[in-house]
Amino acid sequence: xxxxxxxxxxxxxxxxxxxxxxxxxxxxxxxxxxxxxxxxxxxxxxxxxxxxxxxxxxxxxxxxxxxxxxxxxxxxxxxxxxxxxxxxxxxxxxxxxxxxxxxxxxxxxxxxxxxxxxxxxxxxxxxxxxxxxxxxxxxxxxxxxxxxxxxxxxxxxxxxxxxxxxxxxxxxxxxxxxxxxxxxxxxxxxxxxxxxxxxxxxxxxxxxxxxxxxxx
Numbered sequence: 001x002x003x004x005x006x007x008x009x010x011x012x013x014x015x016x017x018x019x020x021x022x023x024x025x026x027x028x029x030x031x032x033x034x035x036x037x038x039x040x041x042x043x044x045x046x047x048x049x050x051x052x053x054x055x056x057x058x059x060x061x062x063x064x065x066x067x068x069x070x071x072x073x074x075x076x077x078x079x080x081x082x083x084x085x086x087x088x089x090x091x092x093x094x095x096x097x098x099x100x101x102x103x104x105x106x107x108x109x110x111x112x113x114x115x116x117x118x119x120x121x122x123x124x125x126x127x128x129x130x131x132x133x134x135x136x137x138x139x140x141x142x143x144x145x146x147x148x149x150x151x152x153x154x155x156x157x158x159x160x161x162x163x164x165x166x167x168x169x170x171x172x173x174x175x176x177x178x179x180x181x182x183x184x185x186x187x188x189x190x191x192x193x194x195x196x197x198x199x200x201x202x203x204x205x206x207x208x209x210x211x212x213x214x215x216x
Contacts, residue, residue, distance in 0.1 A: 028054045029061055033075040038115045042123040042130060069129050076120065076137045079113045094153035098202045101145045106182055108193050121183045142179045167210060174209040181205065
């Protein structure tokens with residue numbers, strides 16, 4: 001069962017007239033994008049190929065998304081959860097919260113989602129618009145997830161408000177460094193980012209960089 005949800009980011013608004021938009025069709029189009037990029041890469045992705053895989057008319061795709069880049073951006077966003085998973089919301093420690101949040105938001109438990117993000121990251125050098133998509137969607141989503149963990153840790157008394165403000169201030173690189181490692185771990189280190197990798201990243205990189213939190 002797929003967990004892909006209908007996109008909301010760059011999709012064209014529904015028309016004022018005619019039948020209501022079929023949400024299931026939106027999801028099938030996003031599923032098609034995820035599959036095709038994993039199979040063939042970003043460079044070979046076309047709206048026609050997406051329509052064929054989703055079993056819809058090409059006009060149906062264009063009615064929803066103005067461009068390939070908009071469609072890919074929404075496909076990427078579909079991999080990110082808009083709110084914290086239950087494990088994070090009920091976590092008793094900052095460490096457990098980070099592990100639960102990053103495990104879900106990185107899609108590391110889903111091979112296709114993990115591969116999709118890796119392929120897009122590899123395409124940034126030759127396709128600058130994909131670099132923008134990664135920054136606007138994946139990187140921002142991960143930063144928001146870590147920021148939410150920091151705020152919950154502050155509420156539990158594990159980290160001071162001043163430290164949270166310092167870490168989230170413009171120009172700080174602690175969180176950016178971790179997100180960069182999440183995006184580039186496979187091409188740079190040859191290691192797939194899995195659940196164990198998230199635990200190691202939290203323990204060996206993120207917590208030491210952040211500091212100031214009671215993690216015992």
